Amino acid sequence: MNRTNTATTPLVLVVEDETELSDILLAYLQRDNLRTLHAATGPDALRLFREHQPSIVLLDIRLPGKDGVDVLKEIRQESDTPVIMTTALADDLDKMLSLRLGADDYVVKPYNPAEIIERVRAVLRRTFRAPEPRNDAPLRIGQLEIDQQAYTARAFDEQERPVVLPLTLTEFRILVCLAKRPKRCFSRAELIEACLPESDALDRVIDSHLSKLRKKLQDAGCNDLIETVRGIGYRLWRDT
Structure with missing residues (x-):
């Protein structure tokens, strides 16, 4: 040693x-x-x-x-x-x-x-890295709440009981990126640049992170929150 x-x-x-x-x-x-x-x-x-x-x-x-x-x-x-x-x-x-x-x-x-x-x-x-200055107000998309200061994401059920999502740092960054501009479609290259700026990650790496993120959202009751746009990328989408 x-x-x-x-x-x-x-x-x-x-x-x-x-x-x-x-x-x-x-x-x-x-x-x-x-x-x-x-x-x-x-x-x-x-x-x-x-x-x-x-x-x-x-x-x-x-x-x-x-x-x-x-x-x-x-x-x-x-x-x-x-x-x-x-x-x-x-x-x-x-x-x-x-x-x-x-x-x-x-x-x-x-x-x-x-x-x-x-x-x-x-x-x-x-x-x-030290957290960048940002608005203290959590992001709220439907039943999902994202606290950028605490680096946590929670889903609330019908009785407003919270379930904490066990996200990795990369998954959290991807979720924040999508949640800041809901319904905007992000290409894989844009997500790599925003969430893995010092990495030479391939598009398939983002696909892998998104797959795990989707599974964790589904386990917390947030089904179909992330939409795949064929040939382009991903977006956070909720009509209701």
């Missing part, structure tokens, strides 16, 4: 079983004044994650002891900590599965370690 001396510096958990590659990543991260932890197996990754609560996780998919996808599932059951998946496989199925399970980014080996540092910094900026 290696750390810098600044306790407030973000802590990065690197989960990688290739010793040469992990040594390079750790060196680059430390040179960029980030604190680091290293795990070479899935079980060790979960143990260190629970013990130290890192700011972000760099997680390889192919790991001894427990597959990286299974590690991601357990992390997502416990936390919204940002996770960047790394793998030697370029299979789109692995990529989409990781994103659907809640990964924040995905990098295919071989990669430039300097690129990894930039992606780590980008995800940390998106996750921990």
Whole structure:
């Protein structure tokens, strides 16, 4: 385990079983004044994650002891900590599965370690940036209420009983973007620019986030709130 001396510096958990590659990543991260932890197996990754609560996780998919996808599932059951998946496989199925399970980014080996540092910094900026000044009044769309100051969204039933939606930061940003201009159709590129500005995410990544967001809205009783406009994108739509 290696750390810098600044306790407030973000802590990065690197989960990688290739010793040469992990040594390079750790060196680059430390040179960029980030604190680091290293795990070479899935079980060790979960143990260190629970013990130290890192700011972000760099997680390889192919790991001894427990597959990286299974590690991601357990992390997502416990936390919204940002996770960047790394793998030697370029299979789109692995990529989409990781994103659907809640990964924040995905990098295919071989990669430039300097690129990894930039992606780590980008995800940390998106996750921990200070909230921008905005109107204190929550957004209300039908039975849905979005509080931009508290970063929460709630759905109210007929008796006005609230149900909190367990949204990730990206899902929350997409929902706010759509709710600020209801009935306006946003293209996938516009949503990427508004909600993932430092990412090189593909259109399918937005589709994956929207799919999970829709499911959470439906579970809270907000059915058919997000409409797909074929060939264009998405909009928040409510006639009543």
